Amino acid sequence: MKTATHPSAGAAVRTGKRAQRHPLLRYWDLYLMVLPALIFLLVFKYGPMYGVIIAFKDYNIIQGVFKSEWVGLQYFRELFLFDEFPRVIRNTLMISLMKLVVGFPAPIVLALLLNELRLPRFKRTVQTFTYLPHFISWVVIGGLAVDLLSPSSGIVNKAIEALGFEPIFFLSNEHLFRWILVFSDIWKEVGWGAIIYLAALLGINDELFQAATVDGAGRLRQIWHISLPSIRSTIIILLLLRIGHLLDAGFEQVLVMYNPTVYDVGDIIDTYVFRVGLGTMQFGLTTAAGLFKSVIGCLLLVLANTLARRMGEDGIF
Incomplete structure (x- = not known):
């Protein structure tokens, strides 16, 4: 004879399993919504930061950033x-x-x-x-x-x-x-x-x-x-x-x-x-x-x- 399971019990089990997962897996949908903003920051804000070394180099367009001569301060x-x-x-x-x-x-x-x-x-x-x-x-x-x-x-x-x-x-x-x-x-x-x-x-x-x-x-x-x-x-x-x-x-x-x-x-x-x-x-x-x-x-x-x-x-x- 099968015992009927209350719907709320199944929901509670699913909620408990979700709570035990890693935060990245638990809230994957929220992190997915944030992903475009993170990509924007990485590409347009953090990516170009390597260019600050031009402040310490005699920058030459032909030689590029890394091959230009260092001039210090x-x-x-x-x-x-x-x-x-x-x-x-x-x-x-x-x-x-x-x-x-x-x-x-x-x-x-x-x-x-x-x-x-x-x-x-x-x-x-x-x-x-x-x-x-x-x-x-x-x-x-x-x-x-x-x-x-x-x-x-x-x-x-x-x-x-x-x-x-x-x-x-x-x-x-x-x-x-x-x-x-x-x-x-x-x-x-x-x-x-x-x-x-x-x-x-x-x-x-x-x-x-x-x-x-x-x-x-x-x-x-x-x-x-x-x-x-x-x-x-x-x-x-x-x-x-x-x-x-x-x-x-x-x-x-x-x-x-x-x-x-x-x-x-x-x-x-x-x-x-x-x-x-x-x-x-x-x-x-x-x-x-x-x-x-x-x-x-x-x-x-x-x-x-x-x-x-x-x-x-x-x-x-």
């Missing part, structure tokens, strides 16, 4: 001995810090404002219009900036002239150029950056807001005491990643917007190396500058992460 000495290098470092740090101080809080504010909207259609419309600039090339945005801010035909200067003032050469003004970089970067990336914060805000328990409403807390107090503390870990992680890129002031943006009249305030490491290094085919010099940036960025990230962990945050490692 020659390119690093040349880089630091350039008369304009201190100015370039100062410009890079200045523009990056301005973007960090002014631009980093912008996505947080936008996410908080979008989270407070109660009309779904209006909310989706605002999100769409704030996300779209992220997908526009800096070349296009640079052309728009030139057209809008032109002293002769730009709509901005037309409005200034209509008010009785003289036109302003925005992109040639040393006092305004950095701010144009900062606010154009905010306009382009604020909507895209707000996505992560919106996702974090959606994960907050609604009962917290309901309890705060019962206690008489208004919307501003709820944002300050509930919303911001709930997404603090997300803010810290993104801030740490931003600090790691402190020497990346936006190569493409600066390249398409600046001109010789604003080199003193707008020339950053990337654009300077592009003009001086690649313009004279000095590949070793450009690689040395890139390696210098990467090492400094890594050190800044480790330092910021250490400080975050000492302040009680999780950090990123």
